[in-house]
Amino acid sequence: MRINPRFTDKIMGGCLTLQALFIVGILILIIVVIFIKGFPYVTAEFIFSYPQDMGRLGGIFPSVVGTIFLGLLSIAFATPLGVGTAIYLTEYTKESSLTRIIRFGVESLAGIPSIIYGLFGFIFFVIKLRMGWSLLSGTLTVSIMVLPTIIRTSEEAIKSVPKNLRTVSFSLAATKWETVTRVILPSAAPGILTGIMLSIGRAVSETAAVIFTMGSSLRLPTSIMDSGRTMAVHFYILAREGISMEKAYATALVLVCSILVINIVAYYLMHKMVARYS
Amino acid sequence: MARTKIQVRGLRVCYGPKEVLSGIDLDVYENHVVGLMGPSASGKSSFISVINGMINFEDGASVHGRVHIEGFGELAENNNHVALRKKVGTVFATPIPLPRSIYENVVFGAKLKGVPRSELNEVTEESLKKACLWDEVKNRLSDSALKLSGGQQQRLCLARTLALRPEVILLDEPCSGLDPISTAKIEEALSELKRDHTIILVSNNTKQIARASDFVAFFYMGKLIEFGPTERVFTNPENKMTDDYIRGKFG
Numbered sequence: 001m002r003i004n005p006r007f008t009d010k011i012m013g014g015c016l017t018l019q020a021l022f023i024v025g026i027l028i029l030i031i032v033v034i035f036i037k038g039f040p041y042v043t044a045e046f047i048f049s050y051p052q053d054m055g056r057l058g059g060i061f062p063s064v065v066g067t068i069f070l071g072l073l074s075i076a077f078a079t080p081l082g083v084g085t086a087i088y089l090t091e092y093t094k095e096s097s098l099t100r101i102i103r104f105g106v107e108s109l110a111g112i113p114s115i116i117y118g119l120f121g122f123i124f125f126v127i128k129l130r131m132g133w134s135l136l137s138g139t140l141t142v143s144i145m146v147l148p149t150i151i152r153t154s155e156e157a158i159k160s161v162p163k164n165l166r167t168v169s170f171s172l173a174a175t176k177w178e179t180v181t182r183v184i185l186p187s188a189a190p191g192i193l194t195g196i197m198l199s200i201g202r203a204v205s206e207t208a209a210v211i212f213t214m215g216s217s218l219r220l221p222t223s224i225m226d227s228g229r230t231m232a233v234h235f236y237i238l239a240r241e242g243i244s245m246e247k248a249y250a251t252a253l254v255l256v257c258s259i260l261v262i263n264i265v266a267y268y269l270m271h272k273m274v275a276r277y278s
Numbered sequence: 279m280a281r282t283k284i285q286v287r288g289l290r291v292c293y294g295p296k297e298v299l300s301g302i303d304l305d306v307y308e309n310h311v312v313g314l315m316g317p318s319a320s321g322k323s324s325f326i327s328v329i330n331g332m333i334n335f336e337d338g339a340s341v342h343g344r345v346h347i348e349g350f351g352e353l354a355e356n357n358n359h360v361a362l363r364k365k366v367g368t369v370f371a372t373p374i375p376l377p378r379s380i381y382e383n384v385v386f387g388a389k390l391k392g393v394p395r396s397e398l399n400e401v402t403e404e405s406l407k408k409a410c411l412w413d414e415v416k417n418r419l420s421d422s423a424l425k426l427s428g429g430q431q432q433r434l435c436l437a438r439t440l441a442l443r444p445e446v447i448l449l450d451e452p453c454s455g456l457d458p459i460s461t462a463k464i465e466e467a468l469s470e471l472k473r474d475h476t477i478i479l480v481s482n483n484t485k486q487i488a489r490a491s492d493f494v495a496f497f498y499m500g501k502l503i504e505f506g507p508t509e510r511v512f513t514n515p516e517n518k519m520t521d522d523y524i525r526g527k528f529g
Binding site: 162164165167170171174178183186187 | 332335360361363364367368370372374376377378386387390391438439442
């Protein structure tokens with residue numbers, strides 16, 4: 001006997017709604033747990049003071065600075081390279097075995113576990129290029145790690161720019177490069193920005209690759225050749241070594257909140273940009 | 279007799295093995311409007327994209343024969359297409375404003391061409407006036423171009439092309455999606471524009487060709503069937519096919 005299609009429709013609609021709610025529920029649960037466990041310990045002093053006794057006491061200021069540097073610098077390295085690759089793949093070449101190889105390489109990069117990036121960065125940047133455990137080694141390693149995300153999202157964004165905008169630009173005597181910089185990139189900017197945001201999130205929450213390349217010094221980094229510690233690494237070490245669960249959760253809360261704030265600000269900017277002329 | 283601006287001899291265009299234009303000989307006179315008419319797939323648009331060099335973006339397209347543009351040279355010999363498109367502007371069938379303000383749309387090409395910043399306002403006003411759009415938008419130049427109506431957008435596209443001060447203007451069915459009032463405004467603009475420019479107007483609409491052009495070329499299946507002064511072709515066509523097309527027996 002056939003089940004009444006209207007009944008099936010209702011059931012499936014309900015199931016899908018539940019699934020979606022479940023996903024949001026998990027997110028809320030994680031945030032609530034971190035909030036409950038960490039909030040009592042988060043104060044302005046905690047964020048702006050130096051840690052004492054391996055982080056058992058005091059604050060997390062050096063790791064806040066380390067996180068900001070790592071996030072910004074890795075994006076500064078990865079964005080031009082990633083967006084450039086995406087522009088090459090979409091605008092400057094036709095589909096060929098070369099582009100297929102590049103795409104395959106990008107996908108493979110995306111699938112490599114971050115610990116492998118850490119080992120590579122350790123061997124190549126830290127040892128071979130004698131950069132030592134430093135912000136520079138860390139940011140270079142993390143940049144390579146986030147490249148696939150930036151390339152993929154930028155490529156999708158550039159591809160979704162209507163073809164006839166290119167035609168118009170060329171018909172108005174623009175060169176290819178002028179078309180890319182004045183027509184395609186502005187239209188693709190929201191999509192590219194999304195990729196950059198995702199990448200910042202990945203960079204600041206990375207631990208394995210960062211410990212291997214940036215080290216875990218608790219001192220305040222003052223140059224890019226200094227070792228340093230990000231909040232994610234700090235959290236990991238505090239929790240893993242059993243130094244202080246309270247401080248660990250407080251650090252996690254600061255990290256999660258800053259990622260949320262970055263995302264909200266980026267979202268806001270993006271909407272402003274999109275709304276400007278449409 | 280006016281000077282020849284564009285001279286086309288033995289033009290043949292193929293997409294792969296498929297020939298879309300064969301053996302076209304055509305003279306376009308300076309400061310006149312030449313109308314190209316003919317049913318779909320008769321090669322009118324391919325002809326246009328040869329003149330503005332855009333055909334080079336098409337995969338598998340090959341162009342044979344001579345096209346000489348006065349002031350630029352032989353298309354086959356000079357492949358500086360950016361320079362070509364500064365002389366030859368194009369307005370497409372569907373208005374495609376860039377997603378930015380009206381002002382930014384108009385000055386897009388002029389900026390690239392290197393027109394000094396101090397002259398851009400002047401260029402904008404002049405181009406919009408020529409395109410019969412100035413009065414409607416002069417108080418809201420910083421509004422998004424996407425907010426304009428279809429007819430206004432098409433005139434904006436015309437103004438944007440004019441801002442480059444091209445010698446030749448190609449219009450590829452510019453009124454195909456427009457209402458009669460907008461169409462009339464574009465035609466009004468064209469009648470003024472031919473004083474300073476050479477114009478090629480492609481249209482499916484024979485009545486528009488009859489109204490707006492000085493010379494008319496009838497294309498069918500990639501061949502130029504008939505060419506002559508508009509009045510003569512429309513009153514006394516030499517070719518039976520032209521006669522049938524004008525009378526609306528096919529197409």
